[in-house]
Amino acid sequence: MAQLSAKHAANARRSDLKYAFNAAAQHDIDTIRVATLPNAEDGDETESGWLDEIMAPAQTDIDQLVLLLEEGQRQSILRTILVGY
Helix, strand or coil: CHHHHHHHHHHHHHHHHHHHHHHHHHHHHHHHHHHHCCCCCCCCHHHHHHHHHHHCCCCCHHHHHHHHHHHHHHHHHHHHHHHHC
């Protein structure tokens, strides 16, 4: 019986962590959206469409955040290369 209780507690902690990570990822996505599109109105699809395209293949909030961070790195590298020429 104690083993079941311990397993249940471990599963609950994992579930709590999953929700905490997803909430943190969603917060970071919102922060990126605000920083990238400071003049966009809420629900303005034309302004945020390209961000949505970047995140489209993602299955979770964490996947979306990783895709946005990858794109940010890609843009940073391109800027660095272009400034060098």
